[in-house]
Amino acid sequence: AQRVTQPEKLLSVFKGAPVELKCNYSYSGSPELFWYVQYSRQRLQLLLRHISRESIKGFTADLNKGETSFHLKKPFAQEEDSAMYYCALLNAGGTSYGKLTFGQGTILTVHP
Amino acid sequence: ETGVTQSPTHLIKTRGQQVTLRCSSQSGHNTVSWYQQALGQGPQFIFQYYREEENGRGNFPPRFSGLQFPNYSSELNVNALELDDSALYLCASRATGTGGEGYTFGSGTRLTVV
Numbered sequence: 001a002q003r004v005t006q007p008e009k010l011l012s013v014f015k016g017a018p019v020e021l022k023c024n025y026s027y028s029g030s031p032e033l034f035w036y037v038q039y040s041r042q043r044l045q046l047l048l049r050h051i052s053r054e055s056i057k058g059f060t061a062d063l064n065k066g067e068t069s070f071h072l073k074k075p076f077a078q079e080e081d082s083a084m085y086y087c088a089l090l091n092a093g094g095t096s097y098g099k100l101t102f103g104q105g106t107i108l109t110v111h112p
Numbered sequence: 113e114t115g116v117t118q119s120p121t122h123l124i125k126t127r128g129q130q131v132t133l134r135c136s137s138q139s140g141h142n143t144v145s146w147y148q149q150a151l152g153q154g155p156q157f158i159f160q161y162y163r164e165e166e167n168g169r170g171n172f173p174p175r176f177s178g179l180q181f182p183n184y185s186s187e188l189n190v191n192a193l194e195l196d197d198s199a200l201y202l203c204a205s206r207a208t209g210t211g212g213e214g215y216t217f218g219s220g221t222r223l224t225v226v
Binding site for chain 2: 004006009043044045046086088091096097098099100101102103104105
């Protein structure tokens, strides 16, 4: 069964500090992973996907198959980064193609 | 281009009752998924519809059922409501051929069962 684990429910940093949100996954096939973000009073939206290997709003995430991890990083946190972050794994085969398995989420608070 | 809209935004029901939640998909999206998000948890996959047929289901009992209509709008029906059904219900639509990057989520319906 596929599973996503985000070990930190809460993460607090000061503005300008580096931030890393941890995500570990369990999946028998080739994983396709995403980070979704939910800002206050807004709907869930895609932040980035590992396949594109791009940097969005200064965030990057590298897939490490050996450690089965997909941690989200930003070198200098900003106050506007405060939000709920979800790591998600795509079911890319068989029935339920397109199903996303989400972690429990990490609330990031960036203090001024 | 319209987004995903869900109705109602909030709902209070009594245990044992039935409820119908509605979702209007984003224009051009023909696949819709429903997720349940309990307080403090990540969204959990309920089921997915494509071309008006269910083509994927999560670990939810049969009293959770759905419909997708020719215009790609959809419904989530829950019978015999239980207190544990209290949650935020999210609808997400995407176009065929897209994966997790193609999802557009609605704002959700907050269901409270008393």
